[in-house]
Amino acid sequence: MSLSVVVAGGGTAGHIEPALAFADAVRRLRPDAVVTALGTEKGLDTRLIPARGYALELILPVPLPRKPSADLLRLPGKVRSAVSRVREVLTKVDADVVVGFGGYVALPAYLGARGRVPIVVHEANARAGLANKIGARFAAKVVAAVPGSGLAGAEVLGIPLRHAVTTLDRAALRAEARQKHGLPADGPVLLVFGGSQGARSLNTALGQALPGLEHEGIAVLHAHGPANEPAGSSRGSADAPTAAASGSADAPTAAASGSADAASGYVPLPYIDDMHLAYAAADAVLCRAGAMTVAEVSAVGLPALYVPLPIGNGEQALNAAPVVAAGGGALVPDAELTGDRVLTELVPWLKDPERLAAMGAAARASGHADADERLANVVFGVVDR
Template sequence: MAHKVIIAGGGTGGHIFPAIAIANALRKLEPDIDILFVGATGKMEMEKVPQAGYPIEGLEIAGFNRSNMFKNLLLPFKLLKSLRQARNILARFQPDVAVGVGGYASFPILKAAQKKGIPTLIQEQNSYAGKSNKWLGRKATKICTGYEGMEKFFPAEKLLYTGNPVRSAISQSAVAKDEALRHFGLMMGKPTILAVGGSLGAKSINEAILPRLADFVNADVQLIWQTGKLYYEQAKAAAAPFATHVKVYDFINVMDFAYKASDAVISRAGALAIAELCVVKKPVVFVPYPFAAEDHQTMNAMSLVNKKAALLIKDDEAGSRLVNETLSLVQNKALMEQLERNIAPLGNTNADMTIARAVLGLI
């Protein structure tokens, strides 16, 4: 009989892509394994997971809305409904183990699985654990962490430090730099910066770059700019006069090409972005998203900044500092080399397999 595994969570690429990496590793270890994803209806995972070749079911769940308290009135009803949906999925699919990767959908599935006595594994990506994972952690069978020192959030005997999974397309990419630059229509021999605000884009990064596009051209620096959907049309129009140096995308599907083409990166500090940047060994300027739960992005970034492996600019200072400091970074050979040297040992290309083995170990 093939083993059955549910992988629950999503909301952003930061949760979805590590989940797919774990699923792919499980398939490598056990080719006939039966994997079902559970996500939140209307969120990004409902599109990205089927593209990766896995079935997915959606729960009608939403997260706590910090900016509009009014929207939270329906939250208790949505939670109850999603718990009922989760129980139905478990009864129908009968998994041997349930894996939660963070994001809205992981809570109802893991909560319902724990109630039924199904082994559960939490993949906690961040250096500061979120509330629902802390709560689920009390009854979880195993907790795989992206950072060390997580005993302050979880029972020590359940912890397994694995690092965060990185897509094999990135960790095992064989693309050459000239090929990557050609893909984006850029030239060899010019410093190239990649700006990414996560899968949904980043307002402060976009707003810092938009009025300064001419400065990239004047410095003869190339820019690959992933804006997210909301900002794309405005950015594309603004970049039109600077098309030789500035390439704008709402979402980049071939991140291995984007990393290979770039000399330095501007990025949010989500756990997945950090894991990828450590693997590709790129000098990076982090602009942590300050409204992430418990400000975990700042803590994630500081774990690298303290090792002199990255630079950090606060979100509210991006407008005044980001472009100047990134342009001067790519012209500072000694600093570029120092950042590369210090980020390189932090890369982990084997986390997906370690987590997959831990999942199978619970069956």
């Protein structure tokens, strides 16, 4: 009888992507397995999950209010409806296990599975969210991306990442990647992105730094956000923590093509398609510090200047802390990011190939490129027990 796995990680790309990377690993290791994803019509679920070839079962989203409000009064009814729907799905697919990654879908998934199906909780962030804190109380197994998540007894495995990222050979793809993006074949390249919506402070600082980067012969591949204009333009740009950039993640997503300024080596894009090729083209990164961003950039061995999103409970700074401590990057508070700071931090790296190589090796060593298959084996063990 085939294994039936239900994953709950809907809402933002930061919850969906690790869930799908885990699902891919399950399929590689157990080709007979059937994976079903729980999601909502809100967010990226209906676009990302079916596109990866997984069945999607929709439930009501249950965002947890942080303060007393009318939404809090309506919460019990929403939870009951969502839990009832989860139980219908578990029966329909004859689920053997539920694996949750936090977010709007996770709480009803945990409550619906409790006492019926074993639960495995994965926490991607340096500080656990409320849904995972609740689910961890009655889970068969709890795992986390980094130490200190706040979940007692969590086994540290890292974040499941796309196979295209964890198996990336940057050197082999370098020429192809640079040609695709209209970048110079030789010389250092800086990759800049702030999540799928862009980042105002990164765009502004990059605009200030561009003349200096050009003077140093450093090319730039810049994902400025679909609602924003390239660095140095008169318009401001968004820094909205939605979609891939929200809360726990800040993960890069797909893109339309942009135009290159061949004279300066500056290539602006609304956002980036084939993120693994962007990584292959680059020598260093300027980015936010969402959990998925840190995990991917580390896994491909790129040094990074991390600029944590200045909202929430400070988890983005904590996400980047292990990589920075290992020597794989540096961290600059958002309020301190200027064009001069970009040049001061990044030009010495990008002009020193040996330093770049050492930092890249440190970044890679700090990560967990095999987290997808390790988590899959943890889940198989739970089911076997």
